[in-house]
């Protein structure tokens with residue numbers, strides 16, 4: 330089977346560039362080498378993502394994030410102490426994406442015409458053996474909406490290309506409550522969702538705590554996806570979706586991207602002592618989560634990939650058989666071994682999210 334195009338629905342590329350100081354034009358090996366001896370973050374020297382590795386893995390399109398959290402003064406969770414600081418951080422991240430466009434490394438995809446243009450260009454480039462130089466397409470998305478100071482900022486962000494928003498991340502948020510927090514979305518959350526609906530911004534249901542999840546789905550009538558979210562039936566934790574949540578998303582014609590963070594792939598991961606090797610975490614568990622979503626859906630039209638492979642972890646907390654993001658190309662064979670047709674596999678690798686975007690932007 331020819332290597333399928335992969336759409337990765339969740340990468341934190343600009344966060345890696347600006348907070349980890351990673352020049353993603355370097356190879357993964359070069360980035361690792363540059364971090365030798367650094368101990369400021371657990372994933373130093375273990376990164377798996379670079380533009381070169383994405384191209385080798387045919388990850389020709391992704392949803393790439395802006396991300397900045399607001400926290401109160403006494404919060405145990407790290408973050409900015411004002412929404413304005415968070416806004417400025419996300420504007421810096423946008424500046425990096427634009428610089429990568431100027432450098433010919435990336436191209437923003439914000440409407441249906443740009444999507445078709447990019448897919449054509451990517452296919453042409455790979456057909457001519459020039460894939461090594463093709464720009465990677467990105468849909469700009471916001472992980473946690475705290476940086477949206479006012480609804481006018483959301484409209485400004487939309488004009489900058491923002492096309493998907495996850496209202497919350499970890500902990501309590503300005504507009505909704507995220508992973509490990511509790512509670513609903515309140516008037517501010519409802520107002521944000523109304524403005525997202527008016528602008529036709531995709532709701533990313535990822536990271537919403539249960540109460541906020543159900544309130545968001547109730548309040549929002551626009552397109553919904555979950556960029557990087559696994560299954561509670563396999564790993565019991567609020568960060569994962571229950572079958573009931575998966576069913577509600579599938580009813581809305583959502584696509585759920587399966588994430589590769591080891592603690593979300595196997596139960597009872599203990600940070601610091603569990604390793605991918607001693608817990609036997611491999612792409613097989615990624616396939617388990619994909620398969621679970623497909624079993625709940627009754628088809629292969631609602632599962633996708635949202636690897637999160639550069640989401641503040643690296644090889645120390647990813648599948649043992651993933652050295653770089655290029656290894657996403659080993660997912661197709663695993664699905665084939667479980668009886669998935671080549672058409673199903675193409676759907677999971679990119680077709681489902683592409684169908685979703687075409688529908689959202691028609």
Ligand SMILES: [Zn+2]
Pocket residue numbers: 472536557637640
């Ligand atoms: Zn996340």
